[in-house]
Amino acid sequence: MSLPLSIPLWLPAAAAFLGLFLPGVASRVLVILGALGTLAWSIWAILDFERSAKGLQDVTDQVWIKQLGIHYKLGVDGLNLFLIALAAFIFLACLVWAAMKEWENASLFFFFLGVAESAVLGALMAQDLALFVLFFDLMLLPFLFLAGIWGPEATRVAAITKLFIYTLVGSLLMLAAAIATGVLVAQHSGNDISFAFSDLAKTPLPKGSQEWIFLCFAAAFLVKMPAFPFHGWMPDGYRNMPLPVLAVFSAVLSKVAAYGFLRVVLPIFPDASAHFQDLMLVLGLGSILYGSAMAFTTSEARLVLGYSSIAQLGFIVLGIFALNGDGAQGAILQAVNHGLVVAPAFVIVAYLAERTHGSEDIRDMGGIAFRAPVLATLFLIVTFANLAMPGSSNFAGEFLILLGVFHSKLVIAAIAFTGVGLAAVYSLRLFIRTMHNRVGAEVVSRDISFREGLVLVPLVAVIVALAFVPQFALKKGAPSIDRAVGKAQLITQPEITAVK
Amino acid sequence: MVLAAISKPTIDWAGVSPIIALLGGSIVVLLAGLLRGRFIREQLVPFLTVVAFGATIGLGIWQWDEAKDLFVAKGSQGALRLDDLTLMITFIVAVTGIGAVLLSWRALAPREAAHGEYFALMLTSAAGMVILAAAQNLVTVFLGLELLSVPLYVLCATEMRRERSLESGLKYLIIGSVGSATFLYGLAFIYGGTGATDFRDIATSISGGAAHDSLLLTGIALTLVGLAFKASVAPFHQWTPDVYEGAPTPVTAWMAVATKAAAFGGLLRIMDVAxxxxxxxxxxxxxxxxxxxxxxxxxxxxxxxxxxxxxxxxxxxxxxxxxxxxxxxxxxxxxxxxxxxxxxxxxxxxxxxxxxxxxxxxxxxxxxxxxxxxxxxxxxxxxxxxxxxxxxxxxxxxxxxxxxxxxxxxxxxxxxxxxxxxxxxxxxxxxxxxxxxxxxxxxxxxxxxxxxTTTADGSPRLAGADPAAxxxxxxxxxxxxxxxxxxxxxxxxxxxxxxxxxxxxxxxxxx
Incomplete structure (x- = not known):
């Protein structure tokens, strides 16, 4: 038996909505329970998944707007399964973290977080292009309010305006492109208009249409990630989000963009994907180099993580546009890994800031490990994962990505290898400057309390667990991921039979 | 002795009923506003207006999915057409009307301009909007446009002691008249080019070869411009910000939505039928x-x-x-x-x-x-x-x-x-x-x-602020x-x- 996907999808938003009418404490508990329910479902879904390896599972397919051919179609397969679990887990962790802090107008805060979770899950589960676009745009809205109401008062309005316009420039172009896709496919196939992925993939569009549509979609995804040079909103956006919100934003939202390439772009626009492969690889490479360099030079802790995310997402773009099974599997694995690494990293930044009288500048930190061995150990694990230490799951992810690129574009792979080294440089720099060195002037070090540990330890535990069994995530996802890149792979490497 | 052979059009009273509800309502409201009781003016008159709009919606639902020509005289195809497009525009207008009445209920404007007149003008312009959307004859189109415009000019100026309101009304009157004149000129050209005033006759004439007649093309352009004024389409939109700002806010809400709906209803019918x-x-x-x-x-x-x-x-x-x-x-x-x-x-x-x-x-x-x-x-x-x-x-x-x-x-x-x-x-x-x-x-x-609380020249508060309470x-x-x-x-x-x-x-x- 299986649960209709709508239940885990809407549970967080429903709990959040009810929470609006309850006093502060009760609303937190309710939202956390909602997120917990969704996480429980996603774990069960992973365990239950193996029963068949082909196609979507737990499909919900209803006609939502008949006039426009939009289906309310949800489904789970190897491509989105682990990302859904990642989203559910990170949201729960950050909700728990946020619940330990005091917020002005708390029930509204948790309302927006709950809505954000449902929107993200919706984008990941959607099997209809219009529905995907709707959720993809919708998931940004709660963050507009979260940053705008609870961010630092002096700069927040300017920052969210920038963030919002920047990211929606891409998203709205994607909306127009998505509608054009539906209309063109209907015209070419002679069927009634339908936006379901399965219907769209049946009729390939002419190459010319594919190309401009591809560019619109790529704009949306690259801005949301963000990838160099579309990251202009990132520094201000990151500075103005409260840390629990930022942790979710950085860990989960960027992955939806990467996922979008694999779910939408590669299967529906394979010719264009092959056509723009080099461009995308170069953009990925640029993100790795630029992100690494910036992460190494900036001194704001949260921006170090922000720029390192740009670099990591560069790797993910490389993996996707290797256009083969290895690269794409590595990309999905790395997306999960990065989400799992960056969220505890933001938790640690918050804890560090609490020990330096609120400063998040790494020049004010230092020597914290001296009186906080547990915190230092946990941070070290996160750091090792971030720099893809052999043995960590991130190593497996980056290895697969580089293997994939190595097979398709040797030169790109060779340059990308430097990115692995650069990751070690900026990750270790962050660790050493905060944990080792001379004790900072304002630093009052103490080890983590039980409450702090409650948030951080489970996050780190999952990193450790995944380090032992990365193949767990890989094996279940492989067939779906291979199918996603199959068409585009046939075009670039016709000698390989794409679907193994 | 027969003076002239006027052929009386056959009238489908059921089809005309939504318009009758609006125009009849406006007369009732106007008369009720003459009564002296304060309760009648301030409570009953708005209530009757809501009833008139509600009756319009009810009659519209009754006539839903009918498609018929109204006022069919001999040799013509009917001045108005009642179909689902007309009714949808009617619903939009009437729902907006109910909203606008509620917003006007305790506003300053009807108190200054007298309740009966204010709400009667609103109903009259609503009737004009429905006629504009339903018209399928060049003459009735223009009739509808004017019937909707003239009451609006007045409504804009109903806050009579506020300069900006008067300015808004005057500006709307002048620019609106330019729009109407352009529109009428365009209609005349279309008539000149095709020799017909009924929309379907115009269509027949165009498909019969009049399509590239320069008279017709000029007519189309001018008609388009005339409606563009009403729907505030650039570059004929310049009046919009000033008029919206100056008019009493309930009136702004009314014309922003309802006028636009009617103008687009008319536009669709002219463009897609004639x-x-x-x-x-x-x-x-x-x-x-x-x-x-x-x-x-x-x-x-x-x-x-x-x-x-x-x-x-x-x-x-x-x-x-x-x-x-x-x-x-x-x-x-x-x-x-x-x-x-x-x-x-x-x-x-x-x-x-x-x-x-x-x-x-x-x-x-x-x-x-x-x-x-x-x-x-x-x-x-x-x-x-x-x-x-x-x-x-x-x-x-x-x-x-x-x-x-x-x-x-x-x-x-x-x-x-x-x-x-x-x-x-x-x-x-x-x-x-x-x-x-x-x-x-x-x-x-x-x-x-x-x-x-005061501006530089000593006048109290900003434009639109209701000084009452x-x-x-x-x-x-x-x-x-x-x-x-x-x-x-x-x-x-x-x-x-x-x-x-x-x-x-x-x-x-x-x-």
């Missing part, structure tokens, strides 16, 4: 107008700090979006336009209701400061305005998203994908000013009232909340409304 075979000639022109309007409207709105002016510019931009549905001359296009008009109703009524509420509660009039910080202090006003802004910007989970979706869908199905992209570029620009409002609501502290009226909040709820409901469950719009789309006999 001039359908000249489609190849006018479609590029309409597409160009749409693109220009979208850009001009959105850029113009960027620097506004008065909410009414901001909404005026945004209404220019929205007119551009709506034109995208007209360009294709297709069933889908009519459906998209009608759907967008109906959700446009909720978005604008929600926004104007909040503006009115804040005009009455604060001394800031319609300035952006009036809504600053209401996210915490007045959530029942903050949410509707937020939803209205997000919906106007086309954010998902609001009706505006579905509306934009249908319009882009219609444009790209008609081969105007580039226009769809212009729409999304317009939406991007529009985010900057809609977000400004959202940011004021939620992210800025409430403005301090003391600093602006600082009070919160429940009916205004109710209108805002209902309209805000409708925005979400039709954003999540748009199918019922889309089906109605699709029926309207089918009624013109397009593909």
């Amino acid at each position: 001039l359908i075979d000249a489609h190849a000639d006018w479609a590029p022109a309409v597409a160009a107008l749409a693109a220009v309007t979208i850009v001009v409207g959105n850029v113009g709105a960027l620097s506004q700090s008065s909410l009414k002016r901001l909404l005026a510019w945004s209404s220019v931009a929205q007119a551009g979006y709506l034109l995208a549905g007209v360009v294709g001359a297709s069933k889908l296009g009519v459906q998209a336009t009608v759907f967008y008009l109906s959700i446009y109703l909720f978005m604008n009524i929600a926004a104007f209701a909040v503006i009115i509420a804040r005009e009455r509660e604060t001394p800031f009039g319609d300035d952006l400061r009036a809504v600053a910080g209401i996210g915490t202090s007045r959530p029942l006003l903050a949410w509707p305005l937020t939803l209205a802004m997000l919906s106007l910007a086309g954010m998902p989970a609001t009706a505006g998203f579905i509306g934009k979706f249908t319009l882009i869908d219609a444009a790209s199905s008609a081969g105007y994908t580039w226009l769809g992209i212009v729409i999304v570029i317009g939406s991007m620009i529009s985010l900057a000013y809609y977000l400004k409002v959202v940011a004021a609501i939620w992210m800025r502290p409430a403005a301090v009232a003391a600093e602006v 600082e009070r919160a009226d429940w009916e205004v909040t109710l209108v805002a909340v209902l309209a805000g709820a409708a925005i979400v409901v039709f954003g999540v469950i748009p199918s019922p409304l889309l089906n109605l719009a699709a029926d309207a789309g089918k009624s013109l006999g397009l593909f």
